[in-house]
Amino acid sequence: MTEISVPSSLDGVEPVQSVRTPIRMEYTFTPGVAAQTYLREFANKKILGVVSPVDGAVLVPPRGADSRHGALCDEFIEMPHTGHIGSFCVTNVPIPGRELDLPYISAWIFLDGADIGFLNLVAECPPEECRIGMRVEAVWKPDEEIGMTAENILYWKPTGEPDIPFEAAGVRGWHVGKEDQTNA
Amino acid sequence: MESHERLSAPLVLEYPFTRTTGPVIGAFLTGLREKIVLGIKRKDGSVLVPPTEYDPETSEGLTDMVEVDQTGEVITWTWVQEPRDQSPWDSPHALAMIKLDGADTPLLHAVLVDNPESLKTGTRVRIKWREKTEGHIKDIEGFLPMEGDDD
Numbered sequence: 351m352t353e354i355s356v357p358s359s360l361d362g363v364e365p366v367q368s369v370r371t372p373i374r375m376e377y378t379f380t381p382g383v384a385a386q387t388y389l390r391e392f393a394n395k396k397i398l399g400v401v402s403p404v405d406g407a408v409l410v411p412p413r414g415a416d417s418r419h420g421a422l423c424d425e426f427i428e429m430p431h432t433g434h435i436g437s438f439c440v441t442n443v444p445i446p447g448r449e450l451d452l453p454y455i456s457a458w459i460f461l462d463g464a465d466i467g468f469l470n471l472v473a474e475c476p477p478e479e480c481r482i483g484m485r486v487e488a489v490w491k492p493d494e495e496i497g498m499t500a501e502n503i504l505y506w507k508p509t510g511e512p513d514i515p516f517e518a519a520g521v522r523g524w525h526v527g528k529e530d531q532t533n534a
Numbered sequence: 535m536e537s538h539e540r541l542s543a544p545l546v547l548e549y550p551f552t553r554t555t556g557p558v559i560g561a562f563l564t565g566l567r568e569k570i571v572l573g574i575k576r577k578d579g580s581v582l583v584p585p586t587e588y589d590p591e592t593s594e595g596l597t598d599m600v601e602v603d604q605t606g607e608v609i610t611w612t613w614v615q616e617p618r619d620q621s622p623w624d625s626p627h628a629l630a631m632i633k634l635d636g637a638d639t640p641l642l643h644a645v646l647v648d649n650p651e652s653l654k655t656g657t658r659v660r661i662k663w664r665e666k667t668e669g670h671i672k673d674i675e676g677f678l679p680m681e682g683d684d685d
Binding site: 355368370389 | 559572
């Protein structure tokens, strides 16, 4: 590191090497049509997806458009509450502000019939037993606590059914074509 | 689609960053903790406050840090009537570019006066230090006009 010369009055004092610069941003979040429709039905314990008008791909959660083609998606369909793990990560190091018991598993969940996944927690499963292709189902909050929030689903747990083939798991199903129905 | 009242909800994003300072900003903040202000000398002898690690024109590394005075002049300013929640200051104040004596570039900070009539471009000001300093730009509480001072 470059030698910096400072006035002698600073000789021998403990140098500052780090500085706290917390950032806080307060927004009012207003969901668009797709997210609002999704959230209202999510509060009824229903999971909605949208169908791409271009190739019929099922996108969940809905974002209002097929981002591959920029095409408006306004056909909603109800999704099952089961799916599989497309990929996952076991976290062993605590992150400030996230109060989860360690280790925990975050995974890309692909609902049955969906062509894209979303990130969520997996539990009731020891980390060493978590697998790509493992079948999972949603564990919801108690009915009286359900609201228009992503926190409705506490986590996903293994169903105990046989795995889907590794090759068909996750986004691989996207590339092999809809006709194969590889995505269960 | 059914018509509904539009949804909205508060959303807060917060990051508890701690940043390493590097040698120059580190020395600047060390100075603030000791209640002195350091600038850095360019080849032509001019002094940058706040200091930078590299010359903003030639990009050459700068290493010679020097102390500047704790008094200076308001170069330009704006009035903040209603500070936001996240502002370091609770009361109305000026935000000013202040060129300290001995420096050739101005520093952005607050001038703690009650109303905009108390301030003019060119007003002489002096640092008001916080009682307890920790090595942060907030070690300077703000600047006060020097009216009445023997200057």
